[in-house]
Every structure is written in C-alpha cells, then in structure tokens.
Amino acid sequence: MGSAEESPGSEVATSVESTLQDVEKHGVLSTDKTPGGDEEQWKRPVGRLVWFQVCVGIILSAMLYGLDTTIAADVQASVIQSLGQIEKISWVGIGFPMGSVATILLIGSCYGIFNVKWIYLGGIILFEVGSAVCGAAPTMDALIVGRVIAGIGGASMALTWGVGCILGPVVGGEFSVSSATWRWAFYINLVLAAITAPIYIFSFPSLDPRPELSHAEKWLKVDWVGAFLKAAFIILLMVALNFAGPTWRWGSGGTIALWVLFGVTLITFIVQQTFSIFTTSETRLFPVQFLKNRGLILTYIASAAANACVFIPIYFVPLFFQFTKDDSAIQAAVRLLPFITVVIFFIMFSGALLPVFPYYSAWYFVSGIFLLIGSPLMFTVTPTTKTAAVYGFEIIISIGAGLGGQIGYTIAASKVKPHEVPAAIGFINVSQIGTIALALAISGNIFQNLGFKRLQAALAAYDFTEVEIRSALAGTQSKIFQNGSDEVKTLAVNSVSSTISSLYGLSIAAGALILVVAVLMKREKLQMNLAVAG
Known part of the structure; x- marks a missing residue:
C-alpha cells in the first residue's frame, strides 16, 4: 500500500474514507456467481x-x-x-x-x-x-x-x-x-x-x-469518563494560559486555582487511562x-x-x-x-x-x-x-x-x-x-x-490609560494609532513589532x-x- 499525508484531524477523515472504501470494495452481496466459479460477487450499493x-x-x-x-x-x-x-x-x-x-x-x-x-x-x-x-x-x-x-x-x-x-x-x-x-x-x-x-x-x-x-x-x-477528563484538562490549560496576565495576575488566587485544577485533572486522566478505570484496555x-x-x-x-x-x-x-x-x-x-x-x-x-x-x-x-x-x-x-x-x-x-x-x-x-x-x-x-x-x-x-x-514603557511619558495601551495591541484602529502624534505612533509600532x-x-x-x-x-x-x- 502507498502512503498519504494526513491533515490535522485525519483520524476522522480516515474513518469516513475507510468505511466508504469498504462499501466500494464489498458493498452488497449479489446472488450471482462469477463465470466459471462459485465465488460470490460483491456490488457497490451506490451508483x-x-x-x-x-x-x-x-x-x-x-x-x-x-x-x-x-x-x-x-x-x-x-x-x-x-x-x-x-x-x-x-x-x-x-x-x-x-x-x-x-x-x-x-x-x-x-x-x-x-x-x-x-x-x-x-x-x-x-x-x-x-x-x-x-x-x-x-x-x-x-x-x-x-x-x-x-x-x-x-x-x-x-x-x-x-x-x-x-x-x-x-x-x-x-x-x-x-x-x-x-x-x-x-x-x-x-x-x-x-x-x-x-x-x-x-x-x-x-x-x-x-x-x-x-x-x-x-x-x-x-x-465517557476519559472523554470528560481529557476535555476538562485541555480547557483548564487553555484558560489558565490565556487568563494569566491579561485578566488575572500570575500570582493571583484565580490563576493558581486554575493551574492546580489543571494538574489534578491531568493526573486523574492519566491514572484513569493507565488502569482502565470505568473502561477497558480496548475501549479506553x-x-x-x-x-x-x-x-x-x-x-x-x-x-x-x-x-x-x-x-x-x-x-x-x-x-x-x-x-x-x-x-x-x-x-x-x-x-x-x-x-x-x-x-x-x-x-x-x-x-x-x-x-x-x-x-x-x-x-x-x-x-x-x-x-x-x-x-x-x-x-x-x-x-x-x-x-x-x-x-x-x-x-x-x-x-x-x-x-x-x-x-x-x-x-x-x-x-x-x-x-x-x-x-x-x-x-x-x-x-x-x-x-x-x-x-x-x-x-x-x-x-x-x-x-x-x-x-x-515606551509610552510612559504620555498620558495613556491601561485600556488604551492594551487596545493598541489589537491593531492600528486604536486611539493611540488614530489620534497619536507621529512620535507616539513610531514608538508604538517599534514596541509591537519587537514583541x-x-x-x-x-x-x-x-x-x-x-x-x-x-x-x-x-x-x-x-x-x-x-x-x-x-
């Protein structure tokens, strides 16, 4: 058999394609016999x-x-x-x-x-x-x-x-x-x-x-238990990575709690899968x-x-x-x-x-x-x-x-x-x-x-609020870029570009x-x- 490069998520594509290929290959059993033999013929069930x-x-x-x-x-x-x-x-x-x-x-x-x-x-x-x-x-x-x-x-x-x-x-x-x-x-x-x-x-x-x-x-x-635990630790990881800093400070109680929950859920998933708890080694x-x-x-x-x-x-x-x-x-x-x-x-x-x-x-x-x-x-x-x-x-x-x-x-x-x-x-x-x-x-x-x-740091000499500075990271439609002086725009562009x-x-x-x-x-x-x- 040859090889084919698969894209992200290709397990699903392979499942669908292999099943359809089974239909193509095996299809519906026909009662007709092949000429010169007793072997059964298979027909594709779709045109x-x-x-x-x-x-x-x-x-x-x-x-x-x-x-x-x-x-x-x-x-x-x-x-x-x-x-x-x-x-x-x-x-x-x-x-x-x-x-x-x-x-x-x-x-x-x-x-x-x-x-x-x-x-x-x-x-x-x-x-x-x-x-x-x-x-x-x-x-x-x-x-x-x-x-x-x-x-x-x-x-x-x-x-x-x-x-x-x-x-x-x-x-x-x-x-x-x-x-x-x-x-x-x-x-x-x-x-x-x-x-x-x-x-x-x-x-x-x-x-x-x-x-x-x-x-x-x-x-x-x-x-189902493994599916729930896997989804939970992935979501907790993503939330922790995105909330730490912009929303919650790294050392805040909310950030620490997220990381602890992520760790506990990940360890629970590992144990559950390793010992096939509420599942079997074949279906985990x-x-x-x-x-x-x-x-x-x-x-x-x-x-x-x-x-x-x-x-x-x-x-x-x-x-x-x-x-x-x-x-x-x-x-x-x-x-x-x-x-x-x-x-x-x-x-x-x-x-x-x-x-x-x-x-x-x-x-x-x-x-x-x-x-x-x-x-x-x-x-x-x-x-x-x-x-x-x-x-x-x-x-x-x-x-x-x-x-x-x-x-x-x-x-x-x-x-x-x-x-x-x-x-x-x-x-x-x-x-x-x-x-x-x-x-x-x-x-x-x-x-x-x-x-x-x-x-x-670059705009410390100017009177911009924290919200205005953060909004500048979203693009040039922010107040800093729309209303700022050429000097302010240059400082901002250099800062964002270096980031x-x-x-x-x-x-x-x-x-x-x-x-x-x-x-x-x-x-x-x-x-x-x-x-x-x-």
Whole structure:
C-alpha cells in the first residue's frame, strides 16, 4: 500500500474514507456467481454519480474546516473594534482548535461504534451552529463560545484542509473591510453548508460499523469518563494560559486555582487511562500502550514542534504588516499567501518522496535545519526590514514546517499493528491539533503580556490609560494609532513589532527540538506496508 499525508484531524477523515472504501470494495452481496466459479460477487450499493457526490461532500467539508482554522487570523482588529475586550482576543483563534482537540479522540471512537452518516451529519450541524453563534455574537464571550462549538463540530468532519487554509485569511480579511463586516467570515459557512446539505443528507450512505450491538451496548463501549477528563484538562490549560496576565495576575488566587485544577485533572486522566478505570484496555480513549514505543513518542514530539511553527506566522504575520506597513486586513492576508502555499507544497513534497527516501529521521533533521535558519531571521525583523526579506524568512520557515508537519501520520501508522492504525492516527491528531491550540495560547499570552509591558514603557511619558495601551495591541484602529502624534505612533509600532519578533523564539525552540528528536530517532527505513492510504 502507498502512503498519504494526513491533515490535522485525519483520524476522522480516515474513518469516513475507510468505511466508504469498504462499501466500494464489498458493498452488497449479489446472488450471482462469477463465470466459471462459485465465488460470490460483491456490488457497490451506490451508483457512480452518488459516489462522486459523496467524495465532493467530503472535500467541501474539508475546505470548510481549513477555512475556519485560519479565517480568524485576519479579523481580530475588526472584532476588537466591534466587541472590545482586547484581553480575550486570542480566544478567537484558540477556541476552534481547542474544541477540536478536546473531542477528537471521543469522536474518532464513536466513528468505530455508531452509524457513520449520523456522526458526520451531527458534526456538520454542530459546526454550523457554532458559526451562526460567531456571526451573531453580541459579545466577545459569545464569539468564543461559538468558536469552541464550531471546533467540536469540525472534529467530526474530514479535515483535508489545505485549500481552506489558503483561503481563510483572504476571505476573513475581505469581509472585515467590506460592508458585510467580519461577521460574514463566519456566516459564510452557513451559506456553503446550505448548498451542500442535499449531498450530506441524501447521498451519504448509512453505515453501521457495529450492527451486532444494541444502542445501549454501543453507548457502554464509549469511554465517557476519559472523554470528560481529557476535555476538562485541555480547557483548564487553555484558560489558565490565556487568563494569566491579561485578566488575572500570575500570582493571583484565580490563576493558581486554575493551574492546580489543571494538574489534578491531568493526573486523574492519566491514572484513569493507565488502569482502565470505568473502561477497558480496548475501549479506553487514549492509546496508553503507545507511550512504551520510543519511535511513536519521538514522532509525536516532532509533529507537535513542526506544527507550532506553522500557526505562529499564520496569526502574527498579518498583524506585523498591519502595524508596520499600515496594511488593510485584505492586504495583510495576501502577504501571508506565500507562506501557506509553500507549507502545503512541501507537505505534499515530503509525502510524495517519503516512499522513495524512507529514512524518516533525515526528513525531520532537514526540517529542523530550515526552521533554525528561518526562525532566528524572523526574530531579528524590525519595522525597517525590507518586505522582500520578510517574505524570504517566512518561506524558509514554511519549508521546514512543511517537510516535518505531516509525515508523522505515515510514520506512526507504520509502527503499529494493523488494528492499531486508527489509534495511531488519533495519537498524532492530538499532537497536531493540540499544538495549534497550545502554540496560539502561549504566543497570545506572550504577545498580550510582553507587548503591554513594552508599550507601557515606551509610552510612559504620555498620558495613556491601561485600556488604551492594551487596545493598541489589537491593531492600528486604536486611539493611540488614530489620534497619536507621529512620535507616539513610531514608538508604538517599534514596541509591537519587537514583541511579534520575540514570538519566533518559540519557533527557534521548536526547530531545535526537532533536531534533537531527529538525532534520537533510529536510522532506519520506514516500512511502508502498514502505512495509511487515503
């Protein structure tokens, strides 16, 4: 079998595709015999047109997820201008992947137990409900809730997201500067879903992977305790990272309580999964047995580090150009296209050549090298750095991130037994989607805290309130940039720009970690016979 690079959340995509492939291969038993033999023939239960429609539906839902993954990157300034509460702005980006990673293992488990069609449709409906909440949000809190709901729904959709990721910032930027406003960056999902709804409702086959089980028995097969604990510790971690500093002081009782609750919940989850409490070793949510496999652990770490280097530029490159070049949202989004396009190209490049050159540790080593060249260069960027140079630095990072970002799925699938392949894909899913949320939470916290301190120090001689200084971090539409003198604007731009550049310290650390992991990996060829085809 060949290999295919999977996108974040591809456990779900693989579940849907493999089930549909089963229909394609085995279908409905015919009573006809093959000419010259007694072997039974199998027929596909759906016609070619319906099969084509199903494939189109999966692809379109993939694009929707990709669109929502990046669409928030370029609407932040407009959201703040409309809803306020700058201290919560990072949640617009974090909420979506947080909802996905909190539920992805549970949903992947459900795909192996319940009717595939209804899990898929339920996810799309939840995704659209979340999008509607985002579009109509009267407050920042409502918008955050909508993003989390959309993320949960998106976790059950096929997540081949490349095209959507490219379009996301551009679509979001275009809406944010149009009369439609930023709200249509989320309402657009409802329009697209309405167009494709007949495919999902009427064309998707109804497939029950466990017809021998009653509904009650199916519900008992799900590790609900593990699902609750996993969602709880992820949410507590994200809340603690985002509230510490901008909302609550680091040493405050609320911050300490959040970190304690996170630690207790995480430890409880580890114990519950290790000893299969209220579940069994076969049905527990997390594949604990993989933690004994050195190769899987190193692959998990490398995948996480590479993906961290993707989403820091996606969310902060547009912001950099809006501050330093006075770009509109759409102009800033267009400047991001080279980065995303190159990342996707090298994801496909590494996937195509991995079977030809199967020494996977070398791929990670080269990935780390590129990241350790591009990230320090971005760390040195200032408002006076030439735009062409910034593009070049971005592209170097995108090559490294693309080379190492997705091969983990194929590597993990090749290192486990055939029946453990879905669990291995889920294992890397947690690494990838979890890293998106974690990278955005950490970078958002640094940006809010360090950016505020630098702005406050630079503008100490001027009579600006704390609220006005914090609002300046959201974009050039703030009072400081709209009404301040040229000197004030220059000081503010330099402070914000240096803060954004500092965020690439995370990419430097990630690149170094990938290099270390590559050195620790075995010098072996990847055995492709167990790799996932999709």
